[in-house]
Amino acid sequence: MADRAPDRLLRMLGMIAYLDRHEGVPVGELADQFGVSAAQVMQDVELLWVTGTPGYLPYDLIDFDASSYEQGVVRLTESRGMTRPLRLGAREAVSLVAALRALDDALGPALDEERSAVLRSALAKLTAATGDAAAGAVDVVLARTGAPHVQSAVARALRLGRRLHLRYVDAADVASERDVDPIRLVTDDEHSYLLAWCRAVDGERLFRVDRVLDATLLDESAEEHDVAEGAGTFAPGTDGELVTLRLASRARWVAEVTPVDEVRNLDDGSFEVDLRVVNPAWLQHLVLQVAGAVLEVRPSSVARDAAQAARAALRAYEELAS
Amino acid sequence: MATSPAAAERLLNLVIALVNTPVRMTKEQVRSTVAGYGDAPSDESFERMFERDKDMLRELGVPVLTITDAGHGDDFGYRIDLDTYALAPIDLTAAELGVLTMAAELWQDRSLRADSTRALTKLRAVGQAPGSTDLVAGLSPRVRDGGGAFAPLVDAVQARQAVRFTYRAATTGEVRERVVEPWKLLARRGGWVLVARDRDRGATRSFRLSRIEGSVRTVGPAGAFETPTPEELADALSSWDSGTRGVATLAVLPDRASALRARDVDGPRPTVAGRDVLRVPFRADWELAEEVVGYGDAVLVLEPTPVREAVLSLLRRAAALDDDGGTAHDVEAAEVSRG
Known part of the structure; x- marks a missing residue:
């Protein structure tokens, strides 16, 4: 990806400050430190070498030890006063402090003592360096779903690289048992999902942690599996039945939290969403959930199925009352 | 947006020049002495280039000060104040840098991602060694x-600073301009929310960012309102903070609804009409009602009444829904409303 000028500027300023603190750093180490390629580090060093104060005579310029550099070691000999690390901008501080706080809050139960101590010390140092006020603008709460014993088993399996035995209930309310190799825990503001390789179907699956009924650590190590880029996120698929819902405005959240193909705002304030539905149980749940705001359903068989389920439930309420 | 290597070089030369200038540099001095600015083909293009670079540096946290000469009031120049420039002393271990790297990846939002990546670049200068990632292996918030x-x-x-934006209210579908004093941004279940004082209503309101249409513009000067008191803020946030609201009693068909x-909690209890009776804690009426209704006749709500009524209404x-070919009539919302 093309390096944007502001990002490159910050990296070069950061390199001078870092090199001032470390006497002679191999190019490869500098590359790891700043998360770029060795070739990029060399381009940065060569650009730094020709910058400096107006006049740009040899003693005006940022300088490195040329013989070290020939051997692949970057040694700063003249910094032109640029050795102090640059402070964080207001939004930069907010973005990191808010993220750390959210992690501390959400991952707390999933982390062992050592790791949560690191998280807290990073947060304390950062807050001390940027000021507490900076952090007040943004407040993030991540989902903390799932039974505590499940959360902690999942976290331990990920940390130790062990296989898990899950008892899981899917969206259609069907419970099953399976062995999985955990890959990662994906947490957002709504749910927590375990991305894992399911050995029963020999493929990657997302398990909602709050639907994991029980998780047991097995003695076997988890095997490594290649997962597709973007696994662990939901995106509207191209397969599955196309279903269109026209909804009253107050059901706007449907467009916001479900992976919809398309949203169309209509003049009367209502809107239509197109969904690609792979799992009919999930769709029926959604229709019942927003029943109060459903204005139209296409195809009509979806409406008929939901209505039948609703009538059965209403009859059950009546039977219970009598 | 500057993308060429020349832009990075010019910005770097400007920073070094403004840090090292004894008092200040005027625009003319910048143009005639700082490498990269002399190439500007016209006064106008130099002005544009310099203004853009100056804004960019400030955006990145570089404190470019405007210095006015006491003797010549209309004659001003620029300088970077190194004491303001510098990050407060901070020393990060490899493990801490690793945690910060994961934190920076929390954001899917492009602007937040850019901000946190830049913050990380700056902190790498004071980190002890390359960030280790095994500390956070397998966690992906x-x-x-x-x-x-x-x-x-x-x-x-x-x-x-107050802001103005166009907002689509979900309750009514009404699209209207709002002027608000922004207090805080929250990421909660289902997305981003702005908590603010609505100037027209004279009351605190919450706005979902996804329902803001078009751009957000500032209104009036900075520092235009007081930060809300902790009590005001707590009051405004209370509806967004989850916590257990109550415990519902549910009647569930055998072998169903394992989740x-x-x-x-504290089971087991005698069955009712062949159904198992569960006691399930919940946070909000609407949330439990929406979950339970999905089970159809497998799960019935016995208590509390508001949740039971909400389910019955749904x-x-x-x-x-199948009365007239899939079209229902919209009636006034009697059901519990979702946030």
Whole structure:
């Protein structure tokens, strides 16, 4: 990806400050430190070498030890006063402090003592360096779903690289048992999902942690599996039945939290969403959930199925009352 | 947006020049002495280039000060104040840098991602060694995109500056202009929310960022309102903070709804009409009603009444969905409303 000028500027300023603190750093180490390629580090060093104060005579310029550099070691000999690390901008501080706080809050139960101590010390140092006020603008709460014993088993399996035995209930309310190799825990503001390789179907699956009924650590190590880029996120698929819902405005959240193909705002304030539905149980749940705001359903068989389920439930309420 | 290597070189030379200038540099001095500016083909293009670079540096946290000469009031120049420039002393271990790297990846929002990546670049200068990632292996927290409204709102919250935007109210579908004093941005279940004082209503309101249409513009000067008191803020946030609201009693068909069974507290109890009775804690009436209704006749709500009524209301509406070929009539919202 093309390096944007502001990002490159910050990296070069950061390199001078870092090199001032470390006497002679191999190019490869500098590359790891700043998360770029060795070739990029060399381009940065060569650009730094020709910058400096107006006049740009040899003693005006940022300088490195040329013989070290020939051997692949970057040694700063003249910094032109640029050795102090640059402070964080207001939004930069907010973005990191808010993220750390959210992690501390959400991952707390999933982390062992050592790791949560690191998280807290990073947060304390950062807050001390940027000021507490900076952090007040943004407040993030991540989902903390799932039974505590499940959360902690999942976290331990990920940390130790062990296989898990899950008892899981899917969206259609069907419970099953399976062995999985955990890959990662994906947490957002709504749910927590375990991305894992399911050995029963020999493929990657997302398990909602709050639907994991029980998780047991097995003695076997988890095997490594290649997962597709973007696994662990939901995106509207191209397969599955196309279903269109026209909804009253107050059901706007449907467009916001479900992976919809398309949203169309209509003049009367209502809107239509197109969904690609792979799992009919999930769709029926959604229709019942927003029943109060459903204005139209296409195809009509979806409406008929939901209505039948609703009538059965209403009859059950009546039977219970009598 | 500057993308060429020349832009990075010019910005770097400008920073070094403004740090090292004994008093200040005027625009003319910048143009005639700082490498990269002499190439500007006209006065106008130099002005544009310099203004853009100056804004960019300030955006990146570089304190470019405007210095006025006491003797010549209309003659001013620029300088970078090194004491303001510098990060407060901070020393990060490899493990801490690793945690910060994961934190920076929390954001899916493009502007937040850019901000946290830049913050990380700056902190790498004071980190002890390359960030280790095994500390955070397997954890991948994500916060969804806040959209184009996010960055200007964060700036406005920090500057205590009022903003104007067009908002689509979900309850009515009404689209209207709002002028608000922004207090805080929250990421909660289902997305980003701005908590603010609505100037027209004279009251605190919450706005979902996804329902803001078009751009957010500032109104009036910075520092225009007081930061809310802790009490005011707590009051405004209370509806967004989850906590257990109560415990519901549910009647569940045998072998169904294992996910609800897993949340049962202090069971077991005698069955009712062949159904198992569960006690399940919940946070909000609407949330439990929406979950339970999905089970159809497998799960019935016995208590509390508001949740039971909310489910019954949804079921009655759903039962009428096939009345006339899939079209229902919109009636006034009687059901519990979702946040």
